[in-house]
Amino acid sequence: MSDISCLEKNIVIREIQIVDIEAVIEVAQAAFGNPNIAFEKKHYESHIEIFPEGQVCVAYDGKIIGASSSVIVNYNEYGDDHSFEEISGNNYIANHNPEGRNLYGIDVVVHPDYHNLKIGRHLYEERRNLCKRLNLQSIIIGGRIPNYHQYADTLTAEEYVKQVEEQKIFDPVLCFQLKNGFKIRSVKANYLIGDEASLEYATIMEWENTDYRA
DSSP states (O other), rough: OOOEEEESSEEEEEEOOOGGGGHHHHHHHHHHHHGGGOOOOHHHHHHHHGGGGGEEEEEEEEEEEEEEEEEOOOOGTTOOOHHHHHHHHHIITTTEEEEEEEEEEEEEEOOGGGGGGGHHHHHHHHHHHHHTTTOOEEEEEEEOOOOOOOGGTTOOHHHHHHHHHHSSSSOHHEEEEEEOOOOOOOESSSSTTTTTTTOOHHHHEEETTTTTOO
């Protein structure tokens, strides 16, 4: 993928290179606030080797401030009752299927100091463009619900997600995904082990590629 200049001055979106990995890890750890759920160097190395087109970073004035990782799968082989470890090939995307029909987004991270630059929007747009370029049927994601721990004493995860959908509760990740055209398929327990903020719940969501041709 060639460099893509965005509307904001000095912002460039491009494929992640090996030399970028340490900077991407720093962004991921800052974004999650929990280094234990961020990918490690060996994982990013595997992602780049297996599916370089699906590994994207955002540089601002030459500094990496955001990144995303994806894998291609046949989603019907997994279904909604899957874990992050299963869908990500135990974090290495060794399960990547170039002949698959679905792009699965396994990671989007933005450094918290740069949220005002709408980096997440650019990463989602690039992922949609990739889905269209490769003529894939849809994008699937397992989205964190990081504010859920604040409501878990009074709401089930399903009730929480419903209230976010109805705009009665704000969740930064889920609200962002809904605004980007993703629709909720299900709410999954025990999705990302160690995600304490979401109490390991996730929303399984899908964006359909209307340009897809079988």
